Amino acid sequence: MATPKEKKAYKKGYEAGAGSVEEGLPLWFGTFADMMTLLFAFFVLLAAISTIDPVKLQQMADSMGKSVGKKLEVDSQAMSLGDIHSSLEELVKEMEPNPETGEKPVEVTTSTKGVTANLSSDISFGSGSAILKAGIIPVLQEIVPMIERSYNMVAVEGHTDNLTLPPQIP
Numbered sequence: 001m002a003t004p005k006e007k008k009a010y011k012k013g014y015e016a017g018a019g020s021v022e023e024g025l026p027l028w029f030g031t032f033a034d035m036m037t038l039l040f041a042f043f044v045l046l047a048a049i050s051t052i053d054p055v056k057l058q059q060m061a062d063s064m065g066k067s068v069g070k071k072l073e074v075d076s077q078a079m080s081l082g083d084i085h086s087s088l089e090e091l092v093k094e095m096e097p098n099p100e101t102g103e104k105p106v107e108v109t110t111s112t113k114g115v116t117a118n119l120s121s122d123i124s125f126g127s128g129s130a131i132l133k134a135g136i137i138p139v140l141q142e143i144v145p146m147i148e149r150s151y152n153m154v155a156v157e158g159h160t161d162n163l164t165l166p167p168q169i170p
Helices: 004-020 027-049 054-068 081-094 136-148
Strands: 106-111 114-119
Touching: 081 136, 114 136
Parallel strands: none
Antiparallel strands: 106 114
């Protein structure tokens, strides 16, 4: 317990100190900051000592996937871009060159967009026709399974000549 002299000195110091502070934070702010720091430390400790069960984590991810959207299953046999490029290169090596031009009917390149298989127009369609030539069917039968096993996005692009199609083809 404080003596009367101590009480008087305390009161005198308190009154002198109260007048010297003009601006500052509200009194509750220090308490609030301490509480936030302690809560942060508490949750960091909880995260540090927790153990993650992989089975429960997978179940949670599956249930979230069902509620938010469909889960995309990646086939373990899926091909990467490098695998597709090498497979297409092997396919091109096996092909015979065009007797007229001496070039291979398929050209394989890799760019920032991915792997590109460029099929020459003379092997795929006749001029002014929308019907595939018979020579392209075996090539497509080789390429399509490679594309189906890929987990990458596939874009098919084509160009035409300036001849009009017959009226029976829409």
